[in-house]
Amino acid sequence: VAARQPLTATGYALLGLLSFGSELTGYELKQWADGSLRFFYNAPAMSQVYAELGRLQAAGLVLARDREDGARTVRRYRLSARGRGELRRWLDTTPLEPPLLKHHLALRLFLGHLSDPDRLAELVAQQCRWCDEQLTDLRAVRSRLDDDPEERWGYARLVADWGLEYYGAERRSLDTLGGRLLAARADPPRR
Amino acid sequence: VAARQPLTATGYALLGLLSFGSELTGYELKQWADGSLRFFYNAPAMSQVYAELGRLQAAGLVLARDREDGARTVRRYRLSARGRGELRRWLDTTPLEPPLLKHHLALRLFLGHLSDPDRLAELVAQQCRWCDEQLTDLRAVRSRLDDDPEERWGYARLVADWGLEYYGAERRSLDTLGGRLLAARADPPRR
DNA sequence: ACAGCCATGTAACTCGTTACATGATTAC
DNA sequence: GTAATCATGTAACGAGTTACATGGCTGT
Numbered sequence: 001v002a003a004r005q006p007l008t009a010t011g012y013a014l015l016g017l018l019s020f021g022s023e024l025t026g027y028e029l030k031q032w033a034d035g036s037l038r039f040f041y042n043a044p045a046m047s048q049v050y051a052e053l054g055r056l057q058a059a060g061l062v063l064a065r066d067r068e069d070g071a072r073t074v075r076r077y078r079l080s081a082r083g084r085g086e087l088r089r090w091l092d093t094t095p096l097e098p099p100l101l102k103h104h105l106a107l108r109l110f111l112g113h114l115s116d117p118d119r120l121a122e123l124v125a126q127q128c129r130w131c132d133e134q135l136t137d138l139r140a141v142r143s144r145l146d147d148d149p150e151e152r153w154g155y156a157r158l159v160a161d162w163g164l165e166y167y168g169a170e171r172r173s174l175d176t177l178g179g180r181l182l183a184a185r186a187d188p189p190r191r
Numbered sequence: 192v193a194a195r196q197p198l199t200a201t202g203y204a205l206l207g208l209l210s211f212g213s214e215l216t217g218y219e220l221k222q223w224a225d226g227s228l229r230f231f232y233n234a235p236a237m238s239q240v241y242a243e244l245g246r247l248q249a250a251g252l253v254l255a256r257d258r259e260d261g262a263r264t265v266r267r268y269r270l271s272a273r274g275r276g277e278l279r280r281w282l283d284t285t286p287l288e289p290p291l292l293k294h295h296l297a298l299r300l301f302l303g304h305l306s307d308p309d310r311l312a313e314l315v316a317q318q319c320r321w322c323d324e325q326l327t328d329l330r331a332v333r334s335r336l337d338d339d340p341e342e343r344w345g346y347a348r349l350v351a352d353w354g355l356e357y358y359g360a361e362r363r364s365l366d367t368l369g370g371r372l373l374a375a376r377a378d379p380p381r382r
Numbered sequence: 383a384c385a386g387c388c389a390t391g392t393a394a395c396t397c398g399t400t401a402c403a404t405g406a407t408t409a410c
Numbered sequence: 411g412t413a414a415t416c417a418t419g420t421a422a423c424g425a426g427t428t429a430c431a432t433g434g435c436t437g438t
Binding site (some may be wrong): 098 | 207213227228231235278279283287290292299306310318343349352354356360367372
């Protein structure tokens with residue numbers, strides 16, 4: 001894997017996951033990403049995790065260790081001292097980017113004049129179900145964080161609570177939306 | 192520009208902007224995107240607008256007309272009948288994707304154990320300013336929509352109101368966050 | 383005259399994805 | 411034995427970006 005310097009935000013995100021202290025395989029790192037990152041920052045595909053790990057290793061930001069496990073060799077990565085330093089430097093000096101949002105439901109509502117109101121209502125209902133799933137998963141994450149009262153999870157708790165607020169607000173907006181769509185159906189629904 | 196079939200969501204978004212009836216230049220289309228799309232769906236770069244217009248034209252979904260304007264020729268695009276049909280087909284049949292979010296502030300808070308609490312507070316403050324800007328701009332959009340009571344802006348109003356709720360909720364979350372960060376500073380702030 | 387906006391693109395590149403390929407281990 | 415999960419990658423592609431290049435028009 002070619003070294004890419006400087007790293008992307010996704011690269012730093014993975015490096016950051018390793019900063020919690022565990023020595024992880026690429027596979028496990030992907031699972032961690034799916035259980036935390038995914039709620040606020042698109043989790044990378046499996047193949048990208050391996051690609052980033054290759055880059056991080058080439059840059060000396062992570063250390064790899066191969067362990068024999070029966071007939072196969074499993075490679076685990078841990079954060080290096082340089083990696084920790086580079087991560088701190090990035091957090092301290094890189095300007096904050098605004099959030100990137102692609103809200104497909106909003107796009108479809110924006111083009112609502114081309115759709116059947118029933119279709120729009122169904123899309124809102126779908127989004128509600130998706131949103132409820134996120135909330136369920138996030139509550140599970142949150143309670144697991146409470147079971148383990150270690151200090152290093154302090155900021156993870158903060159972000160989990162933020163996420164609960166975020167998806168809760170999203171959910172309420174959808175209810176408002178559903179109501180207004182229903183009210184609009186009373187008026188002449190021309191297409 | 193090579194034809195790409197099927198189009199991406201961004202392509203349909205631009206096609207959708209043309210469905211409001213105006214005949215626009217690439218430049219104007221970009222301005223419309225910056226004034227509407229941008230609040231809920233990342234607005235494409237100028238160069239991509241031209242690329243998409245080329246693809247849309249190649250697929251017969253928009254019609255181009257060149258008009259002489261002094262020494263230069265200005266090309267305007269409008270939605271074709273096929274384009275309108277294709278847009279409807281897409282809206283009716285394509286499954287809704289979940290929203291894509293890359294919330295850089297949340298990522299930095301998640302890695303808060305590697306930062307100085309003052310730095311985190313500053314980042315939250317920055318995000319507050321950005322959020323207030325969005326709200327100001329969106330309120331301006333919303334009041335312009337009210338000045339023009341044409342029916343075709345009905346769904347645009349709906350989405351603008353949704354956006355005001357969305358960014359309003361984001362803003363309130365940031366206040367909560369700021370408060371919790373301050374409270375944490377009372378406790379031992381080790382790094 | 384000069385800045386700033388209007389207008390149209392091309393080229394190079396990057397990020398990230400899906401699809402493919404392979405094989406070991408574990409649970410039923 | 412077979413399905414699911416663990417584990418590690420490669421290859422091809424796609425969507426979108428920044429940087430570059432060009433030039434007319436407009437206001438001061």
